[in-house]
Amino acid sequence: MSQPNMNILKVAMPKGRIYKQASKLFREAGLPIPSDFDDTRKLVIELPEMDMEFIMAKPVDVPTYVEYGVADIGIVGKDVLMEENKDVFELLDLGIAKCRMSVIGLPDWTPSINPRVATKYPNVASQYFREQGQQVEVIKLNGSIELAPLIGLADRIVDMVETGQTLRENGLVEMETIFGITSRLIANRVSYRMKNAKIQSLCDLLQAAITVKQG
Numbered sequence: 001m002s003q004p005n006m007n008i009l010k011v012a013m014p015k016g017r018i019y020k021q022a023s024k025l026f027r028e029a030g031l032p033i034p035s036d037f038d039d040t041r042k043l044v045i046e047l048p049e050m051d052m053e054f055i056m057a058k059p060v061d062v063p064t065y066v067e068y069g070v071a072d073i074g075i076v077g078k079d080v081l082m083e084e085n086k087d088v089f090e091l092l093d094l095g096i097a098k099c100r101m102s103v104i105g106l107p108d109w110t111p112s113i114n115p116r117v118a119t120k121y122p123n124v125a126s127q128y129f130r131e132q133g134q135q136v137e138v139i140k141l142n143g144s145i146e147l148a149p150l151i152g153l154a155d156r157i158v159d160m161v162e163t164g165q166t167l168r169e170n171g172l173v174e175m176e177t178i179f180g181i182t183s184r185l186i187a188n189r190v191s192y193r194m195k196n197a198k199i200q201s202l203c204d205l206l207q208a209a210i211t212v213k214q215g
């Protein structure tokens with residue numbers, strides 16, 4: 001394996017809904033990510049003028065890249081962090097991509113004898129219902145979770161709610177909020193020691209931009 005370049009900071013960026021807000025925050029922090037990155041299909045993008053390399057990752061994989069050190073730092077939603085439970089440092093709450101993790105069901109939901117809960121977040125859901133003292137069967141799905149109560153696969157779901165539009169359009173209601181979600185900056189434990197000055201100065205720039213935003 002080649003020696004890591006200590007001058008380059010490798011950043012795992014989540015593609016999709018967080019990317020737009022994360023790249024905007026980087027720009028507000030004075031880190032000029034070129035705008036043509038927003039639509040690129042390229043997966044590894046070097047920015048030598050910023051001594052950075054961006055790894056365009058599937059959001060759920062960001063903590064894995066950071067835990068293994070192939071990315072020094074990464075941006076990831078608190079939902080993924082809670083579900084994946086990887087050995088990484090959580091450095092900063094970026095305050096972007098705000099949403100919440102909730103228990104959702106049909107408005108006429110009543111407790112059943114063999115309750116089933118469908119979710120993309122089986123660890124989060126299992127822990128939540130265990131703490132509530134409720135025995136449920138957790139069924140892992142990979143998307144369109146709201147289908148499950150509509151077609152009778154599960155009586156409730158655990159999923160992320162952002163605008164609430166998906167719930168409204170499918171006649172579902174939020175029953176309980178489990179936790180609030182924002183995106184976080186995370187770091188590999190070794191990178192955090194070895195590239196501390198670089199990571200710390202990035203944190204300071206981002207924190208200043210967050211403070212301005214939050215007024």
Ligand code: PRP
Pocket residue numbers: 142143144145146159160161162163164165166167
């Ligand atoms: C997420 C989530 C909800 C929806 C919530 O799905 O699982 O379905 O967004 O957003 P809203 O409250 O603004 O409607 P995503 O778009 O990631 O797609 P998925 O169904 O493939 O998980």
